[in-house]
Amino acid sequence: MITAVSDQSHVGEARRVAGELARNGGANETQRARAALIATEMATNILKHARGEGMIAMDRFQDALGAGVELLAIDKGPGIADLQASLADGYSTAGSPGTGLGAISRQADLFGVYSRPGLGTVIQARLVDGPPSKIASGTDIGVVAATYPGETVCGDRWAFDANGRGRTLLVADGSGHGLQAARAADLATKIFSEHGGEDCVSLVERMHRGLAPTRGAALAVARIDLDEAVIRFVGVGNIAGAVVAGADARQMVSHNGTAGHVAPRIREFTYPFATASCVIMHSDGLSNRWRIGDYPGLAACHPSLIAAVLFRDFRRGRDDATIVVMRPR
Helix, strand or coil: CCCECCCHHHHHHHHHHHHHHHHHCCCCCHHHHHHHHHHHHHHHHHHHHHHCEEEEEEEEEEECCCCEEEEEEEECCCCCCCCCHCCCCCCCCCCCCHHHHHHHHHCCCCCEEEECCEEEEEEEEEEEEEECCCCCCEEEEEEEEEEECCCCCEEEEEEEEEECCCCEEEEEEEECCHHHHHHHHHHHHHHHHHHHHCCCHCCCCCCCHHHCCCCCCEEEEEEECCCCEEEEEEEEEEEEEEEECEEEEEEEECCCCEEECEEECCEEEEEEEECCCEEEEEECEEEECCCCCHHCHHHHCCHHHHHHHHHHHHHHCCCCCEEEEEEEE
């Protein structure tokens, strides 16, 4: 869920959403209070330091760290010139008590920042309220998703599975937007969850057949095979995929078509996958013109920070948008 932060009323809204996400996961009162405090500090910082030009992305997460609530403060403000100084209580560039960033870092079970002077800041805070699932225990995953403006449901979906064949990520974008797009994407994720152990081509062919009664979807499956040191990619439609290693990103090939209707070619492509690399996939709600080399040090950051920075800078204005980044441990 994305909460825009442009005036004081949005501070309370961010606090409420964070508390609800924690409660929905079974968090106790103390954990709910921590989530609410982090959301409050994040929203207040955006108002004070980023001229109210920011947002907070909040959702449940499930990966190698465990299960819990993640909050990502995303802005295009002046950036942080001295991060270490900003983390110290009493430091402020806005005449405030200067406790916000330090308070967030103390409350979070996982804390991260990516900031460049003059180009904005992303702050990550995770609160863990459960252990990782067996499936997600070996992979770090970061996600940012937003709904088409004015719609109540997002037509994009993503899913993850890990088994003997590798660690597999699906991103699906239902055709159009709204409820019918979401139904197509939901069906794709259902088929994926039931047949994730199949090879990638068979899995995408199965989704293509299964989506026939719907309006269809663009979708892609990426599977990291650590034993073979490759990534296998099968895509139908305009889901972007890239393998990132340091400052280099190699775009993966997806064939034109719409799963469920027209898919002239369903073919697997393989790419080398080195240790510490990550996979980035996103729907066409984001432009694919980003270059990871334009963001010094970003590729080494947590996948959530990578997703949030690219979402901020390359989101298109009028579509559902989802970006997922995964990195095996």
